[in-house]
Amino acid sequence: MTGGRTAVTADVSRLRTGGELLAAAGPLADLLLDTVHAGASLGFLESLDRTEAAEFWHDQASAVDSGLLAVWVARDAEGVTGTIGVRFGDKPNGRHRAEIVKLMVHRRARGQGLGRTLLTAAEEGATRRGARLLHLDTETGSPAERLYRAAGWERAGTIPDYAADPYGKLHPTTLYYKRTGAAGVGGGPEAITASAGAGAGAAGGGTDPGTPRGGSGERTGAPNT
Numbered sequence: 001m002t003g004g005r006t007a008v009t010a011d012v013s014r015l016r017t018g019g020e021l022l023a024a025a026g027p028l029a030d031l032l033l034d035t036v037h038a039g040a041s042l043g044f045l046e047s048l049d050r051t052e053a054a055e056f057w058h059d060q061a062s063a064v065d066s067g068l069l070a071v072w073v074a075r076d077a078e079g080v081t082g083t084i085g086v087r088f089g090d091k092p093n094g095r096h097r098a099e100i101v102k103l104m105v106h107r108r109a110r111g112q113g114l115g116r117t118l119l120t121a122a123e124e125g126a127t128r129r130g131a132r133l134l135h136l137d138t139e140t141g142s143p144a145e146r147l148y149r150a151a152g153w154e155r156a157g158t159i160p161d162y163a164a165d166p167y168g169k170l171h172p173t174t175l176y177y178k179r180t181g182a183a184g185v186g187g188g189p190e191a192i193t194a195s196a197g198a199g200a201g202a203a204g205g206g207t208d209p210g211t212p213r214g215g216s217g218e219r220t221g222a223p224n225t
Helices: 018-023 025-037 050-059 061-066 114-128 143-150
Strands: 011-015 069-076 079-088 097-105 133-139 154-164 170-179
Touching: 011 114, 018 025, 018 050, 018 061, 025 050, 025 079, 025 097, 050 061, 061 069, 069 114, 079 114, 097 114, 114 143, 133 143, 133 154
Parallel strands: 097 133
Antiparallel strands: 011 069, 069 079, 079 097, 133 170, 154 170
16 A cells, blocks of 8 residues: 555556657647646646647657657556656767656556656666666655655755746756766667767667566656756
8 A cells, every 4th residue: 555545556668669659649648738737847837738738749759769768658457647758868978867857647646656666667767778877857845856855866956936837836946866877978788879969860779677666656747847
């Protein structure tokens, strides 16, 4: 039991191509709408509609195909319950780092450890790709902060009035980072080989970390980015 609710076993899988992302764009749009309308700061305002939400996911397909973005999706018997992304550095001096983006958990699946499961999948996937420094930002004081601290992330600092919530009110954001066990700057056989700038080439496919289980996830709709 987690917080009085029965923990579920999440089916978490990586979307390996832009085509797979496009095929899931509808359910992911519904998830984005649910998360934003629940008050999460994800770069969108309350006026977000399903067409705009679907367009957002369609726009990410090329980054998935180029290897600059990895996306994981959690599903249950009712459909998509969560997602998380990792955006990899495309500059020669930054290929050792990656950013956690768009961690979302549907309201019906919160309080069951899914946020932690998704975060673990992203961390392990980034490490397998050679990232040895992870970073993110999240709304200061949000439930997501507890999740990151419990998962061993270090607080780097706070920026005031960084982003508006869906209702237009400005909030500070807190920056977090985590070092992984990957060796070398962008090292490893699956490290990013994409060049900086437009038209970056695809990286090695990478190894899917599988489906991590358990963890005491918090209600989350962050990072901000």
